[in-house]
Amino acid sequence: MILILAIVVVILLVVAAVLVVLQRRRRSGGVVASRGGGSSS
Amino acid sequence: MSRLLRASTLIGQPVVTLQGESPLEIKDVVFDTGEGAILGFTLRNHGFLGGPVRRGLAWGDVHGLGPDAVVITDASVLSTDNAPATSGGDVIGDRVITQGGTDLGEVVEVVVSTGADADVVGFEIKPSESFGGRGDHNIFIPLPDTMAISGENVIVPDNAADYVRDDLTGFGGAVDDFRAQLGEDS
Numbered sequence: 001m002i003l004i005l006a007i008v009v010v011i012l013l014v015v016a017a018v019l020v021v022l023q024r025r026r027r028s029g030g031v032v033a034s035r036g037g038g039s040s041s
Numbered sequence: 042m043s044r045l046l047r048a049s050t051l052i053g054q055p056v057v058t059l060q061g062e063s064p065l066e067i068k069d070v071v072f073d074t075g076e077g078a079i080l081g082f083t084l085r086n087h088g089f090l091g092g093p094v095r096r097g098l099a100w101g102d103v104h105g106l107g108p109d110a111v112v113i114t115d116a117s118v119l120s121t122d123n124a125p126a127t128s129g130g131d132v133i134g135d136r137v138i139t140q141g142g143t144d145l146g147e148v149v150e151v152v153v154s155t156g157a158d159a160d161v162v163g164f165e166i167k168p169s170e171s172f173g174g175r176g177d178h179n180i181f182i183p184l185p186d187t188m189a190i191s192g193e194n195v196i197v198p199d200n201a202a203d204y205v206r207d208d209l210t211g212f213g214g215a216v217d218d219f220r221a222q223l224g225e226d227s
Contacts, residue, residue, distance in 0.1 A: 026092050027085055029052035029068040031151040033129030033190050034080055 043156035045209050047165070049133075050108075051153075056084065056098060056119070057110045064116050068093050070151070071125040072161045074190045079159035080125040082111070097124025106155055130192050137166050137182060141199045144169045148195065149179055152212065161188075162216045164195070172202070181206045183216040185223050198223060 048070045055063040068085040072078060081099040085091055096119045098111070105112035113119070137145040150165035163183045182197065183204050189196040204219040206212045 023089065023092075027068070027089070029049075029070075029083075029085075030131035030133055031048040032069045032071045032083070032127045033074045033132050033192075034071050034126045035074050035129045 043154045043213070045152055045154055045162070045213055048151040048153050048161075051082070051106075051111070055087070055110050056082075057112050058115050059104065059112065060115065062116065063087070063110075065094060065096070065119060066091075067098075067111060069127060069131075070153070071127055072151075072153075074129055075187060077161040077184060077186065077188055079153060079155075079161070081123060083124060083127060084119065095121045095124060097121070099123040099125065100159060106159075129190060132164075132190060132195065135190070135193060135195050137164060137195045137197060139197055139199045139202065143171065143199075143202070145172045145182060145197070145202060146180075152181060152209070154213065154216075163212060178207075181209065181212045181215075183212070183219040186220060 051067050051070050054067045056065050056067065057063045065084040066087055067082045069083040071080045071083060073080055079100050081097055081102075083093065083097050085093045098113065098119055102113055102118035102123065103111060104114050132148055132151060135148045137148060139145060146166035146168040148164045149167050151161055152163040152165060154160050154162045161184060163181055165179050165181050167177075167179055182201055184195075184201070185198060200222065201219060204215045206215050
């Protein structure tokens with residue numbers, strides 16, 4: 001029982017870590033070049 | 042009166058209206074590869090869970106740009122129509138190479154001159170070993186009015202290396218001197 005709980009906890013921690021990394025990458029900004037200039041509209 | 046700043050200092054700054062509201066914050070600083078002009082910003086929601094949004098902010102709609110916030114007149118200027126195109130990718134990490142084929146180093150920061158207009162005027166680079174790179178000491182290199190950026194490399198005239206500075210102090214003068222020299226050569 002304890003082993004199953006430990007496995008579940010580890011899986012949840014791994015999933016949480018992956019989500020944190022993905023969200024940080026999604027929010028990260030940069031200095032972006034735009035070829036040809038202008039807006040996207 | 043223009044002043045120089047590092048472009049990354051704008052990332053994460055709140056966009057604040059004259060009414061005091063802060064609907065979004067800066068995600069990307071977008072510039073034109075041809076002339077180096079700052080076109081505007083892509084935006085994201087506040088907070089760790091806030092992701093990017095499709096609305097953007099054109100440079101022409103910026104009312105004020107300070108050390109802590111980007112001020113706009115009202116939230117109506119934030120629209121998908123104002124979102125600048127980001128076709129060229131992030132220049133941080135690009136290699137700076139002279140027309141003669143010398144690798145000067147890696148872009149770690151973009152230097153922007155702000156005033157009525159805003160332009161990319163130089164890069165802070167981590168110099169390559171062949172260009173005297175030692176440890177973590179970065180240098181500043183000026184850019185011409187018209188730049189060539191491929192997505193992985195930035196090509197600069199050979200004499201750009203003659204106008205390198207160790208810090209931002211006096212870098213504006215180096216940019217002016219470099220561009221004046223290019224004007225005389227052409």
